[in-house]
Structure formats: C-alpha cells, structure tokens
Amino acid sequence: MSTQAVVAPAAPPPTGEPVTLRARAGSFAIDCALLGAALLWAAFVGLTVGTSGELGWLALVWLVVVAPLYFALYHAYGTGATPGQRELGIAVRGAADARLSLRASLLRTYLAPLLFASAVRDRVTVSRVVRIDAPAAAPSTLLPTAAGLTEIFEPVTAGRALRRARRLVWSHRRELVRSVLAVYLGLVALAAVIAPLFIDDFSGASDAGSGQALIWTLVAIALFASGVYWKQAAVSAAVEAIRTGEPIGVREVLRRSARHVNGLTAALVLLVLLSALVELLPLGFVLLPYAVARCIFVIPAIVIEDLHVLAAFRRSIRLTRAHDWRRAGTLIVSAILTMIVLGLAGSICVGIVSAVWSPSNSIGYAYVVAAGLALASVPVSFALAVIGTTWTLYYYDLRRAESAG
Secondary structure (H helix, E strand, C coil): CCCCCCCCCCCEEEEEEEECHHHHHHHHHHHHHHHHHHHHHHEEEEEEECCCHHHHHHHHHHHHHHHHHHHCCCCCCCCCHHHHHHCCCEEEEEEHHHCCCHHHHHHHHHHHCCCCCCHHHHHHCCCCEEECCCCCHHHHHHHHCCCCCCCHHHHCCCCCCCHHHHHHHHEEEEHHHHHHHHHHHHHHHEEEEEEEHHCCCCCCCCCCHHHHHHHHHHHHHHHHHHHHHHHHHHHHHHHHHHHHHCCCCHHHHHHHHHHHHHHHHHHHHHHHHHHHHHHCCCHHHHHHHHHHHHHCCCCHHHHHCCHHHHHHHHHHHHHHCCCCHHHHHHHHHHHHHHHHHHHHHHHHHHHHHHHHHHCCCHHHHHHHHHHHHHHHHHHHHHHHHHHHHHHHHHHHHHHHHHHHC
C-alpha cells in the first residue's frame, strides 16, 4: 500500500445540495472550540496584565466583535467557509452560488442569534449553506514509495519501527531534524515576544522569582512542551515527501504543515477537551493513555492524507482498534522518554545560560529562560524527530495492514 501524498486542493465548487442540521451543528461546534480556545488564551493573558473588570469587557468584545467578524470574514472571502465548515465540506453562498459580500455576511452573522430558525435566516439574508464538492485527486497523489525506501516504508514485517526511524532520520537529517528544530525555535521566539505581556517591570529591579516571572516561565514551558504536538505535523509532512522521493527543504515542510493549521488546531482543542472529560471519569488517569492512544494518528491522517478533523479521528480510532492497550503502553513509554528529554535538556541549558548571564530583574530572567530553551531545542530536535518518525512509520504500517485486510 502506497500512502497518498498531500497536494494543495483547489477551492471546490458548491453542489447546491441541502446541508443537514448535523453538519451545521458539527461545524459550529468546531468553530466555537477554536474561538473558545482563543478566548481562554486572551483571558489568561488578561489575568496577568489586567483586572477582573477588564476581563468582563474582553468577554463582551469577544462576543460582540471578534466572534461575528470571525464568521463574517470567512464567509465573505476565500472559500466562503469557516475552518469548521471546511472540515465538514460545507460553505455559505448567496444568489447564483456567489460568495456573499462583506455587508451581507455581516448582516447574516449579526442576525444569527435573533433568527434561530436557519431557514428564516437564510431567506431574510438571501443566503444558504451548501455542500462543497470534494476536490479531484491530482495525479501526484498516486505516487508510489521511492526506490530504495521500500524496506523502511513497506517492509515484509511491520516490526522494529524505532530502528527504521533511526535510519530514516539519520539519512534525512536536513528535512527531519531541521524541521523539528525550526518548530521549536519558532515556539521559543513566540515565548520571547509575549514575555512583555506577562512581565511589565522592564526597568525595575524586581526579584527574578516574582509571581509574574513564575507565570511567564510556566507559559514558556507549556509552549515548549506543545512542540511535541506541532513537531509531529512537520515530521509527517517531511516523511511523506521522503517516501515519494520528493526533494524539499525545511521551508517547504513548514509550508505544507502550516496549510493544515486550522485542522490541527481544531484537533488539538478536541483532544484537550477529550482528555479533560476522560480525567473526570472514575479511573480517568488509567483510561487517559488508552483514549489518547486511540487518537494518536490524527495528525498524520490530517497532514499525510489531507483528511478533515472528524474523518482523521475516525481513521485513527479505526487503525488502533487492535492491540489498544499494548499501543497505550507504547505511548506511555514514548511520553516518559519525551518528558525526560524535554526536562533534562531544558533544565541543563537554562542552567548554562543562567551561569553566563545573571539578570537583575524579571524581564532579564524571562529572556534567560527563552535563550536556554532555544539552546535546548538542538538536542531535543534530534530525539523528538526519531520519536515522531517512529509513530509516523507505525501509521504507514497500520494503513498498509488495513489495505491488505
């Protein structure tokens, strides 16, 4: 089985077919999850730099301005679909299947809470929600595994994925390790940029262990740890290009990964919500690795096969139907190794930078942490490239076994 490569699909035309309430509700739930995650992030920043009254204004502005603009701009430009609607293959159209004007889109958005019946709203705003045709597969999606790589991607037996991953990473260090490094350096740069939002004493001689510095450090560590999720997208894109023998650089790997940022973000929000729900169950700490293991292949399904979010979850759950608990055990071992690598590299490198530069205030301490994490990104990138490639090869093995069965 040769897994399909990813190509940029053209904007599909509408079919005019009616859209079910289930599809509308599903797309709205995904959009609300994305908006809610962004609001929580903004509120968290507000907790460190604002008052409770300012948080109330933030929530009001979000409901009255940000959320309506989110829907209105997506409906008026591009494909005429929000990220949630694109995931379920639907879009908003006006008369003669044309995109709505910005004025009509704003009217439709602000009338939505007043006109609960979607049919009435569509009639008043002369618009409708239609299904979009799936784009036709381009010839390049049928490319087979390149010569010389069959032993890695299509072995006779599916064992020793870690050994195959080490070989692949070592022979393609430029695409894999550098791509992971670029992801981590980007996250560290983001942490350095947002540091002033958490620490406002640029010139003061505040203690480096102040509450603001502690909160920022936790945020920086969380961003650094989130690289485990985002690097998998880059690894999946790079591995698929290597499989088909397509020579691409780090910039192209990141571009292909960024093309799926909406779907990846929606998947991350759903994974966080799922993890929170599982934790509330009796013995949730035991069931959580099992639940995550069932969803472990969502990222390669989105990046490699260009699946929508919900289809990617279905794909992952179907692929992991057999040997669920054994795969959960493998996931736990990988998570422990990942935490050890991140923890040791981060603490050692931050310690090295702290020994060289001893800041006298909190903002200086913030940049010490950022510099230490940037230094830690180098050893972390190689280790996580191997781990990420191993899970991607697992994905190919399971897809091949599914096709053969």
